[in-house]
Amino acid sequence: MEVKARAPGKIILSGEHAVVHGSTAVAASINLYTYVTLSFATAENDDSLKLQLKDLALEFSWPIGRIREALSNLGAPSSSTRTSCSMESIKTISALVEEENMPEAKIALTSGVSAFLWLYTSIQGFKPATVVVTSDLPLGSGLGSSAAFCVALSAALLAFSDSVNVDTKHLGWSIFGESDLELLNKWALEGEKIIHGKPSGIDNTVSAYGNMIKFKSGNLTRIKSNMPLKMLVTNTRVGRNTKALVAGVSERTLRHPNAMSFVFNAIDSISNELANIIQSPAPDDVSITEKEEKLEELMEMNQGLLQCMGVSHASIETVLRTTLKYKLASKLTGAGGGGCVLTLLPTLLSGTVVDKAIAELESCGFQCLIAGIGGNGVEFCFGGSS
Numbered sequence: 001m002e003v004k005a006r007a008p009g010k011i012i013l014s015g016e017h018a019v020v021h022g023s024t025a026v027a028a029s030i031n032l033y034t035y036v037t038l039s040f041a042t043a044e045n046d047d048s049l050k051l052q053l054k055d056l057a058l059e060f061s062w063p064i065g066r067i068r069e070a071l072s073n074l075g076a077p078s079s080s081t082r083t084s085c086s087m088e089s090i091k092t093i094s095a096l097v098e099e100e101n102m103p104e105a106k107i108a109l110t111s112g113v114s115a116f117l118w119l120y121t122s123i124q125g126f127k128p129a130t131v132v133v134t135s136d137l138p139l140g141s142g143l144g145s146s147a148a149f150c151v152a153l154s155a156a157l158l159a160f161s162d163s164v165n166v167d168t169k170h171l172g173w174s175i176f177g178e179s180d181l182e183l184l185n186k187w188a189l190e191g192e193k194i195i196h197g198k199p200s201g202i203d204n205t206v207s208a209y210g211n212m213i214k215f216k217s218g219n220l221t222r223i224k225s226n227m228p229l230k231m232l233v234t235n236t237r238v239g240r241n242t243k244a245l246v247a248g249v250s251e252r253t254l255r256h257p258n259a260m261s262f263v264f265n266a267i268d269s270i271s272n273e274l275a276n277i278i279q280s281p282a283p284d285d286v287s288i289t290e291k292e293e294k295l296e297e298l299m300e301m302n303q304g305l306l307q308c309m310g311v312s313h314a315s316i317e318t319v320l321r322t323t324l325k326y327k328l329a330s331k332l333t334g335a336g337g338g339g340c341v342l343t344l345l346p347t348l349l350s351g352t353v354v355d356k357a358i359a360e361l362e363s364c365g366f367q368c369l370i371a372g373i374g375g376n377g378v379e380f381c382f383g384g385s386s
């Protein structure tokens with residue numbers, strides 16, 4: 001028997017980075033997913049834990065005895081209580097990953113593979129198994145690939161544990177009950193900590209719960225949109241790393257605590273206003289257009305403040321300039337420093353303008369997509385031969 005889990009990526013409509021410092025942020029799931037399939041070994045002589053990253057054509061395999069020896073201090077797995085990875089365990093796990101000779105060009109994956117080993121051994125202990133990962137999401141681009149990976153992984157691991165209440169006979173995709181989802185989200189955050197250093201928890205929470213959320217200091221409020229929201233996502237293809245960008249903002253905050261607290265407060269107000277606009281009723285085209293104009297202004301203000309935090313990038317500025325030529329408002333999404341930019345596509349905007357803007361962005365070497373916003377969060381499905 002095997003279990004497959006899928007978790008969506010996300011866009012942050014407002015409040016990235018500031019959310020790490022206690023401000024409100026607004027995020028939505030998108031219809032691009034990371035898939036994780038878990039099957040325990042059935043052959044007697046198969047005594048290894050395998051991780052296959054299919055899109056990257058990478059396979060890792062550790063003899064279970066080697067993992068048990070290295071992590072003997074962990075004790076018995078306890079899937080019902082999330083535990084944080086100590087500095088000592090991180091070092092041991094990194095050494096296990098290094099034994100696998102990660103290709104130099106893919107060294108950024110080390111933290112993802114470490115998060116895998118931590119979540120696997122903490123939830124399932126030392127059982128031989130194969131875990132296969134595929135993803136629609138570009139890695140390290142601001143669309144929450146790390147969170148989708150941790151959420152899908154936690155879902156597959158917990159689905160085969162005694163800590164959640166799932167029906168293994170159900171055919172097709174299922175969702176977790178509220179308390180199981182809460183546990184899953186806590187485990188996913190522990191994985192994100194290994195990848196991000198100091199995550200706010202917004203990315204794993206929106207991936208786990210789906211739809212649209214407002215998030216502040218670890219607490220989520222579900223949001224119901226009362227207007228159509230269409231966003232163009234432009235991937236600058238400039239690689240960056242969320243951990244380093246988050247650390248950079250924290251350093252700036254230490255240097256200029258007063259100034260930065262005003263920036264974070266301004267972003268908190270922007271996020272709350274944006275959430276109110278999205279939720280308020282819009283009975284006709286005129287009121288939708290008015291709401292869109294306000295959203296555009298708030299996105300521009302948020303982008304200005306992100307630039308002030310030092311997380312914009314020349315490639316992001318090129319996207320902003322290009323979309324402005326078509327009178328469209330944009331902001332970076334996720335950690336910035338490259339990665340993806342959001343552009344609001346108003347309801348009454350002609351298709352020709354969108355096509356022209358996309359063509360110009362793509363001629364700069366960027367990649368554009370229009371994401372479906374606000375679908376289900378994490379789901380799982382049992383299958384395979386028993």
Ligand SMILES: Nc1ncnc2c1ncn2[C@@H]1O[C@H](COP(=O)(O)OP(=O)(O)OP(=O)(O)O)[C@@H](O)[C@H]1O
Pocket residue numbers: 034053108109110111112113133134135138139140141142143144145146147149195196203240241242243333334335336
């Ligand atoms: N499918 C995957 N397989 C293995 N590791 C992954 C996968 N997806 C993400 N990761 C890990 O997450 C890292 C990228 O995370 P990072 O937080 O820097 O970017 P992101 O999550 O895509 O963007 P953001 O955090 O801004 O939304 C990768 O370098 C890798 O370590």
Ligand SMILES: C[C@@](O)(CCO)CC(=O)[O-]
Pocket residue numbers: 012015016017018019020142144196198199200201202203242246333334335
């Ligand atoms: C940059 C950040 O705010 C969002 C990354 O998608 C980091 C976080 O909240 O953990």
Ligand SMILES: [Mg+2]
Pocket residue numbers: 144145146147196203242
């Ligand atoms: Mg991330």
